[in-house]
Amino acid sequence: MAIVASGNCLERNAWICGDYVRTRSDELWTASREHILLTVSAVVIGLVIAVPLVLLARRFRVAVAWIGGLTSVLYTIPSLAFFALLLPVTGLSTTTVRIGLVVYTLVILFRGLLAGLDAVPAAAREAARGMGYGPARLLLTVELPLALPSIMAAVRVATVSTVAMVTVGATIGHGGLGNLIYDGLSSSFKAEVLTASVLCVALAVVADLLLAGLEWLLTPWRHGRRGRRTARDGAPPGPVSVVPAQPGRSAA
């Protein structure tokens, strides 16, 4: 049945077309790879910048308002405008898209990291200090593990939003799967647009699941023995604290 239907689906310009996937698998693979690379590099660079910023902000609380304010302003700027504003500096390159994406992930990660570290119970911190922990050991062995669920929540939100936002990079020629969507728009090529869109959402879902798995592996104490109350912590505060903090703007 599928074989019969796919016979002339390219000519009929069908939404779902096996022939398209078969004949353009190279194109799809190249686009997906660019998409994944852009997303991963944006999140990793965002994290690398966010960590020192958060440590700085915790040291000098005045900096929180400044960094927080500045990042909020940057976050409000639509991505298309952001890419366009970077044009004079970086031109029509992947760098332009990457810088734009890094800024958005940075905002989400900065807020998530800071909120996570701030939510560490003061008693845990006091106890560690009382046991003679220095600042570095306190951070690495007490604060970071306790803040991990909320850090991972931020990483997941940042990754999923980035996967969606990469598509806008198509306007300057580097949008991963967005390039195919943009191309399909000008030729009204339905199979190309739908396949690329579905792949894009699939990438977001897979990335989210992988990160959820990573979080599960990194926090064995939260699911070690039969459902202690802490095991529930991740679920309700996640959406409640994360959603109001960051606009659900996906690809704008």
Added chain:
Amino acid sequence: MSTLTGAFDWLTTGSNWRGSEGIGTRLTEHLLLTGASVGIACAVALPVAVGLGHLGRGGTLAINISNVGRAVPTFAVLVLLAIGPLGIGDTTTVVALTLFAIAPLVTNSYVGMREVDPGAKEAARGMGMSGGQLLRRVELPLAAPLIVLGLRLAAVQVVATATIAALIGGGGLGRFVVDGLANNRHDEVVGGAILVAALALIVDGILFAVARLVASGPRKVPAARTR
């Protein structure tokens, strides 16, 4: 840097602001598209979210709708609608923008309603309030700050997304960015981008001020009651 001065020249040239393809027209289009989309989204989302929050049902749906909204690229939806049944036009843009405005509105309104202090609700019930009175006089005022936050997120997102609408041939300020890119007029691209960014920041600022006003509202109520 020459592009920046070029963009400044473009912005300060009076003739660029006039006419059917001038900045004035595009700004009006942008605001109309945004207003219509946010308006429709509010009309659809707020009653549903407030109702669900009041009844305490549908929480999973209300919270996950935002996660779905994040994972689906607005650009993809715009293009799918444009080459699909709706065709290219303002209707397509408004439908896509509305869909994406609904998510933050529903999630924040629902969370706002659910986070109302149960003690306040019980006290209201104990005073003999009916479900409708409880909703109007206790839950809605206490949930208002989060509802307004949802509105702010939705509005800023729609202002941003309306820019992308230019990619499918729609109006609005995104036209300058998209047409400028297509014709290699970088002054226009950067000038348009500055306008879009400024508009997003202004809308955000205005709704932030509204949120401050609303947040200070409920605190006055108990004070007034103690007379």
